[in-house]
Amino acid sequence: MIYTKTGEYAIRAILFLARQPKEALIMSSEIAEKEDIPTHYLAKILQRMAKYGYVDSFKGRGGGFKITELAKKSSILEIVERVEGPVINLKCVTGLKECDEENPCPLHEEWAELRNRIYNLISSRTVQEVAEQYTPTLQKAK
Amino acid sequence: MIYTKTGEYAIRAILFLARQPKEALIMSSEIAEKEDIPTHYLAKILQRMAKYGYVDSFKGRGGGFKITELAKKSSILEIVERVEGPVINLKCVTGLKECDEENPCPLHEEWAELRNRIYNLISSRTVQEVAEQYTPTLQKAK
DNA sequence: TTTATAAAGGATATAAATCTCTTTTAATAT
DNA sequence: ATATTAAAAGAGATTTATATCCTTTATAAA
Numbered sequence: 001m002i003y004t005k006t007g008e009y010a011i012r013a014i015l016f017l018a019r020q021p022k023e024a025l026i027m028s029s030e031i032a033e034k035e036d037i038p039t040h041y042l043a044k045i046l047q048r049m050a051k052y053g054y055v056d057s058f059k060g061r062g063g064g065f066k067i068t069e070l071a072k073k074s075s076i077l078e079i080v081e082r083v084e085g086p087v088i089n090l091k092c093v094t095g096l097k098e099c100d101e102e103n104p105c106p107l108h109e110e111w112a113e114l115r116n117r118i119y120n121l122i123s124s125r126t127v128q129e130v131a132e133q134y135t136p137t138l139q140k141a142k
Numbered sequence: 143m144i145y146t147k148t149g150e151y152a153i154r155a156i157l158f159l160a161r162q163p164k165e166a167l168i169m170s171s172e173i174a175e176k177e178d179i180p181t182h183y184l185a186k187i188l189q190r191m192a193k194y195g196y197v198d199s200f201k202g203r204g205g206g207f208k209i210t211e212l213a214k215k216s217s218i219l220e221i222v223e224r225v226e227g228p229v230i231n232l233k234c235v236t237g238l239k240e241c242d243e244e245n246p247c248p249l250h251e252e253w254a255e256l257r258n259r260i261y262n263l264i265s266s267r268t269v270q271e272v273a274e275q276y277t278p279t280l281q282k283a284k
Numbered sequence: 285t286t287t288a289t290a291a292a293g294g295a296t297a298t299a300a301a302t303c304t305c306t307t308t309t310a311a312t313a314t
Numbered sequence: 315a316t317a318t319t320a321a322a323a324g325a326g327a328t329t330t331a332t333a334t335c336c337t338t339t340a341t342a343a344a
Contacts, residue, residue, distance in 0.1 A: 008237035060342025061288040095150035106275040133248040202310025203320040
């Protein structure tokens with residue numbers, strides 16, 4: 001995985017919520033169980049995502065979380081970066097500090113291309129698109 | 143960067159040593175200074191790399207480190223994995239636990255391809271090859 | 285007014301990164 | 315020979331960040 005567990009959990013949770021029926025409220029404990037994420041840690045992540053406007057939270061009996069329109073039209077990259085900070089920095093795979101566009105190390109060009117493709121992969125589709133494309137696959141699985 | 147600082151420092155140090163004149167002994171403090179790595183931390187990493195046979199160490203006055211033949215013909219990936227454990231795990235960018243070859247998530251195929259290319263990039267060339275190709279670039283820079 | 289839920293804030297655990305101090309070793313100067 | 319010096323080796327203390335857990339409070343519904 002290219003991001004930390006925090007980012008991974010955030011994405012798992014948001015994609016889970018994106019697959020639920022519209023307007024349904026889901027308890028954090030349910031997400032934790034179904035997606036196999038530590039309960040209390042997930043609660044914190046959801047709390048933060050609520051602040052960022054990616055989920056709406058409802059307290060009290062019958063409460064829970066649902067995904068917002070903002071999150072649906074955000075990319076995976078956007079959400080992960082919001083939750084955990086920059087994903088993959090710009091440094092080259094050799095890590096050489098002298099290495100840049102001016103004085104590229106032997107791996108620089110190809111790495112730059114791959115990095116761009118990774119960025120593109122996780123930023124060119126919305127959460128909703130990913131969730132919608134994935135749902136049929138999951139249904140076949142059962 | 144796709145690995146931790148430990149792995150990055152290890153590669154920077156080994157590539158630095160690979161660019162030195164044959165048989166020259168370099169002090170860890172010199173590597174630390176030139177490559178901008180915390181002195182004592184680097185010392186530890188070099189210590190471990192000596193155990194793995196990637197560098198030869200010489201104690202006492204006039205001592206220092208030099209790269210071994212083993213390291214010269216190893217890939218960046220091999221050295222990093224030895225020093226810090228597996229690089230990039232197999233999990234998909236969505237992190238979904240249901241996602242696999244059987245039930246690929248929408249990003250699965252492309253991610254698998256990119257992951258393979260990254261592996262290839264850092265495993266198909268030896269440290270010596272990388273160092274040799276880079277030396278002329280660095281000389282032009284001065 | 286009881287109960288189920290999220291919010292909030294800490295407390296603890298774990299791991300990575302960094303620094304400190306002592307010991308061992310080898311070369312050099314006396 | 316012996317003392318001094320310069321280096322790595324090794325043990326471990328500290329710091330920082332991440333991950334995890336726990337306890338209390340606020341809120342809404344029954």
